[in-house]
Amino acid sequence: MEAFSSHRGVVATLDRANVDTDQIIPKQFLKSIKRTGFGESLFFDWRYGDDGKPNPSFELNQPAFAGASILVTRNNFGCGSSREHAVWAVAQYGFRAVIAPWQDRNGSRVPGFADIFRNNCVKNGLLTIELSEAEVDQLFDWIERFPGLQATVDLEEQRVILHMDEEVAFHFDVDPVVKDHLIRGLDDIALTLEHEADITSFEQQHETQLHA
Amino acid sequence: MAGKTLFEKIWDKHVVKTMPDGTVLLYIDRHLVHEVTSPQAFEGLRMTKRPVRRPDLSFATMDHNVPTTTEDRMTIRDPISAAQVEALRANCKEFGVNLYDLQSDHQGIVHIIGPEMGITVPGLTMVCGDSHTSTHGAFGTLAFGIGTSEVEHVLATQTLRQSRPKTFRVEFTGQLQKGVYSKDMILKLIGLIGTAGGTGYVIEYAGEAVRALSMEARMTICNMSIEGGARAGMIAPDDTTYEYIAAKDRPFAPKGEAFDRAVEYWKSLPSDPDAEFDRVLTIEADKIAPQVTWGTNPGMVVDVTDRVPDPHSVPGHSVRDVEQALAYMGLTPGTPMTEIPLDTIFIGSCTNARIEDLRTVAGIIKGRKKADSVRVIVVPGSQQVRKQAEAEGIDKVFIDAGAEWRHAGCSMCLGMNPDQLKPGERCASTSNRNFEGRQGKGGRTHLVSPEMAAAALLEGHFVDIRNWAA
Numbered sequence: 080m081e082a083f084s085s086h087r088g089v090v091a092t093l094d095r096a097n098v099d100t101d102q103i104i105p106k107q108f109l110k111s112i113k114r115t116g117f118g119e120s121l122f123f124d125w126r127y128g129d130d131g132k133p134n135p136s137f138e139l140n141q142p143a144f145a146g147a148s149i150l151v152t153r154n155n156f157g158c159g160s161s162r163e164h165a166v167w168a169v170a171q172y173g174f175r176a177v178i179a180p181w182q183d184r185n186g187s188r189v190p191g192f193a194d195i196f197r198n199n200c201v202k203n204g205l206l207t208i209e210l211s212e213a214e215v216d217q218l219f220d221w222i223e224r225f226p227g228l229q230a231t232v233d234l235e236e237q238r239v240i241l242h243m244d245e246e247v248a249f250h251f252d253v254d255p256v257v258k259d260h261l262i263r264g265l266d267d268i269a270l271t272l273e274h275e276a277d278i279t280s281f282e283q284q285h286e287t288q289l290h291a
Numbered sequence: 292m293a294g295k296t297l298f299e300k301i302w303d304k305h306v307v308k309t310m311p312d313g314t315v316l317l318y319i320d321r322h323l324v325h326e327v328t329s330p331q332a333f334e335g336l337r338m339t340k341r342p343v344r345r346p347d348l349s350f351a352t353m354d355h356n357v358p359t360t361t362e363d364r365m366t367i368r369d370p371i372s373a374a375q376v377e378a379l380r381a382n383c384k385e386f387g388v389n390l391y392d393l394q395s396d397h398q399g400i401v402h403i404i405g406p407e408m409g410i411t412v413p414g415l416t417m418v419c420g421d422s423h424t425s426t427h428g429a430f431g432t433l434a435f436g437i438g439t440s441e442v443e444h445v446l447a448t449q450t451l452r453q454s455r456p457k458t459f460r461v462e463f464t465g466q467l468q469k470g471v472y473s474k475d476m477i478l479k480l481i482g483l484i485g486t487a488g489g490t491g492y493v494i495e496y497a498g499e500a501v502r503a504l505s506m507e508a509r510m511t512i513c514n515m516s517i518e519g520g521a522r523a524g525m526i527a528p529d530d531t532t533y534e535y536i537a538a539k540d541r542p543f544a545p546k547g548e549a550f551d552r553a554v555e556y557w558k559s560l561p562s563d564p565d566a567e568f569d570r571v572l573t574i575e576a577d578k579i580a581p582q583v584t585w586g587t588n589p590g591m592v593v594d595v596t597d598r599v600p601d602p603h604s605v606p607g608h609s610v611r612d613v614e615q616a617l618a619y620m621g622l623t624p625g626t627p628m629t630e631i632p633l634d635t636i637f638i639g640s641c642t643n644a645r646i647e648d649l650r651t652v653a654g655i656i657k658g659r660k661k662a663d664s665v666r667v668i669v670v671p672g673s674q675q676v677r678k679q680a681e682a683e684g685i686d687k688v689f690i691d692a693g694a695e696w697r698h699a700g701c702s703m704c705l706g707m708n709p710d711q712l713k714p715g716e717r718c719a720s721t722s723n724r725n726f727e728g729r730q731g732k733g734g735r736t737h738l739v740s741p742e743m744a745a746a747a748l749l750e751g752h753f754v755d756i757r758n759w760a761a
């Protein structure tokens with residue numbers, strides 16, 4: 080896995096909430112048995128017209144967002160299925176980080192990203208950043224005014240910095256486990272296998288209740 | 292010290308080790324595998340020369356891609372689908388994983404065959420590269436969906452690195468009205484908390500209305516936990532659970548003395564009376580009306596007696612999101628839900644394609660014909676369900692009503708096989724997701740209970756089945 084410390088790139092916006100994994104990568108692209116080649120199919124139904132040509136009214140097709148590598152979107156991004164293909168598509172399109180707002184709903188905090196999607200991101204070196212709704216509104220605002228704006232996402236410092244005449248920065252929180260994982264670009268399975276002896280001794284006393 | 296929840300009891304029993312960073316290595320008792328989310332995981336094992344640690348605890352079947360017509364089932368015409376199914380065969384053979392292939396009478400949707408074969412019992416940890424793994428929680432087991440990297444991790448290590456989720460108890464008090472079912476309970480809940488409302492939590496469903504439900508109906512609720520954002524939903528095991536497991540033809544379930552011992556253990560699992568949850572919510576089950584979705588996520592739902600909402604009046608959704616959803620769905624605010632004309636009825640999916648679901652639908656439509664305007668597809672959840680239905684003559688009821696009677700698979704729930712909606716087609720579906728394009732590009736989905744779908748197939752539109760005479 081590619082390690083992540085800091086990344087600078089063009090910021091694109093996608094002004095929709097509850098973007099589900101069926102939208103991120105429609106079913107017909109889940110048939111591949113490979114781990115690559117998903118970037119072209121990202122947001123397929125929105126991104127291309129029936130003639131197969133890019134749909135000019137879809138946000139990411141704006142010329143100013145060409146080559147964008149940071150995506151700002153709305154709450155509950157990546158909900159729906161567990162398909163890791165969705166994360167592969169976002170990453171292989173060229174995004175290194177996705178920013179979405181957490182929300183306060185009746186006093187409880189609703190995360191910006193769906194659970195399984197966020198987990199899958201960690202496994203693929205894609206950084207998910209949660210900011211407040213007000214901050215994300217501000218980002219949308221700036222990018223509407225300055226299309227093609229660049230930002231730096233600094234994981235070490237936990238900051239998103241917008242490169243305007245005067246720099247604007249937002250702090251974000253990140254799970255220390257996730258941070259460490261991304262910065263070191265670790266291979267999970269190898270790490271777990273270091274505890275092989277523990278797994279084996281656990282197995283010896285554990286009843287799996289399988290009767291066949 | 293407070294008692295423990297059902298979730299905590301199971302979690303604690305499966306911790307292999309707590310890591311310095313606070314995450315745990317969690318042992319996984321059962322791993323279900325299907326053709327869509329596993330090929331890259333097996334490929335990863337091959338590349339790193341790692342074996343499957345416990346092939347005996349891994350169970351595979353093909354469900355997403357398989358055609359459901361008798362003619363096409365064995366020879367998948369779409370070469371890419373065929374390659375994916377073939378890859379699963381080859382991988383299971385190479386790594387020694389149990390496979391229920393198309394010829395097997397146990398083939399079916401992975402979440403239907405697990406319980407059916409006794410693979411799912413209380414007190415386990417279960418995972419699958421599929422978000423609806425939450426279904427199995429109906430047995431009082433911790434079951435959740437994972438991505439392909441985690442599938443590979445489980446295959447290689449039989450464990451997962453996890454942070455402990457929070458707990459959320461949802462209590463349904465009172466009894467459901469006649470004509471209201473477990474599908475309506477879960478849709479109601481999602482309407483209340485939103486599609487992200489359960490994110491980060493494991494939900495335990497409790498209360499009188501839940502206790503009264505059959506195992507099939509409980510599975511419907513747990514299945515859709517993920518639509519409310521929760522990775523797992525659970526229901527404490529009770530006599531209903533034990534009876535279901537004791538039924539014949541559950542090859543992996545404990546039997547005889549082993550069963551008695553198991554029941555003793557399972558009885559210790561329900562949450563202690565003084566157990567504490569991070570969040571609680573009470574819903575009056577007797578106030579729930581049949582639910583119908585109008586939008587493009589399962590939280591966009593109303594009572595069947597309601598109208599298509601005004602974009603400014605939907606809590607938890609921005610005006611723009613509602614406008615987009617209504618435009619996609621081709622609906623005008625103010626239209627009574629009962630006046631929306633339908634052209635397709637899909638009865639199937641891991642939410643509602645168990646034998647009980649088919650029996651109820653058949654009971655409602657018996658001796659009657661479908662409305663001329665609709666096409667009806669009935670897809671049993673497994674080949675076992677199909678066989679049982681045929682033994683009971685239920686298939687005839689469907690065929691006589693004018694429905695298509697199919698073989699097991701996911702089918703039009705997500706349309707990875709040839710069963711898809713065409714652009715603009717409008718479907719009453721017993722499945723779990725009404726996302727844009729889910730059932731076919733441009734297709735429009737309304738999620739309902741099997742009973743609501745049965746009435747809709749006769750009438751060609753939704754009706755309030757509480758006061759509807761078939």
Ligand code: SF4
Nearest residue numbers: 423640641701704705
């Ligand atoms: S029936 Fe639908 S929701 Fe269930 S496993 Fe298949 S595709 Fe997923």
